[in-house]
Amino acid sequence: MFLVGPMGAGKTTIGKLLAKQLGRTFVDSDWYIESQTGADIAWIFAKEGEAGFRERETRAIDELTQAPQIVLATGGGAVLAAENREFLRQRGIVVYLNAPVDVQMARTSKDKSRPLLQQPNPRKILQDLYSIRDPLYRQVAHIIMPTGHTYPRHMVSQLMQQLNAFFDCTDTTPKDNKE
Numbered sequence: 001m002f003l004v005g006p007m008g009a010g011k012t013t014i015g016k017l018l019a020k021q022l023g024r025t026f027v028d029s030d031w032y033i034e035s036q037t038g039a040d041i042a043w044i045f046a047k048e049g050e051a052g053f054r055e056r057e058t059r060a061i062d063e064l065t066q067a068p069q070i071v072l073a074t075g076g077g078a079v080l081a082a083e084n085r086e087f088l089r090q091r092g093i094v095v096y097l098n099a100p101v102d103v104q105m106a107r108t109s110k111d112k113s114r115p116l117l118q119q120p121n122p123r124k125i126l127q128d129l130y131s132i133r134d135p136l137y138r139q140v141a142h143i144i145m146p147t148g149h150t151y152p153r154h155m156v157s158q159l160m161q162q163l164n165a166f167f168d169c170t171d172t173t174p175k176d177n178k179e
């Protein structure tokens, strides 16, 4: 199960709860990159630029989408590379957590760990990123969930319902083989 969406959509928050509910391991691609590099995201951006970070991100997405039975929270820009979208779409169920820009802004404004938002006008950045990325999140997603105004625990139960509906629709087991 792979979660995609913009910064502040709640991929890390919802992903942790969902993994607990499903009895799976939770992995956050940003944290994985940090542990592999031995440096935080801000340091990687400062030393290697965004391009260096994206190379590391593609390697992480390739590895993690092959790990069995995990819930993966991806970074907000993970869908930018066509290669990453292919890995995500082909190797698991992709859920797009979609929050409006106002909500993204409110949820990210106090946290300085996101280098792309350390600019004089982070709202404009979030708006521009959203215009470019929303079609890509939609392209890669099997399920789309609005996360703007729902508490995390409630989100997880809604998502479980959507997942059950998704598996009911895509279940190709012949009826005779079902209990």
Ligand SMILES: Nc1ncnc2c1ncn2[C@@H]1O[C@H](COP(=O)(O)OP(=O)(O)OP(=O)(O)O)[C@@H](O)[C@H]1O
Pocket (backbone or CB within 6 Å): 005, 006, 007, 008, 009, 010, 011, 012, 013, 014, 030, 073, 074, 075, 076, 107, 108, 114, 147, 148, 150, 151, 152, 155
């Ligand atoms: N459904 C929600 N309701 C209220 N607050 C939330 C919700 N989801 C997340 N938050 C809060 O918003 C902040 C950002 O959430 P989170 O880190 O999970 O986003 P993210 O999608 O992983 O962002 P990033 O792409 O930057 O890693 C956190 O402080 C979290 O507690």
Ligand SMILES: O=C(O)C1=C[C@@H](O)[C@@H](O)[C@H](O)C1
Pocket (backbone or CB within 6 Å): 006, 007, 030, 041, 074, 075, 076, 077, 078, 113, 114, 115, 116
């Ligand atoms: O939206 C983005 O491009 C990013 C989101 C974060 O999750 C990190 O992956 C990094 O800060 C870049």
Ligand SMILES: [Mg+2]
Pocket (backbone or CB within 6 Å): 011, 012, 013, 028, 030, 073, 074
């Ligand atoms: Mg996150």
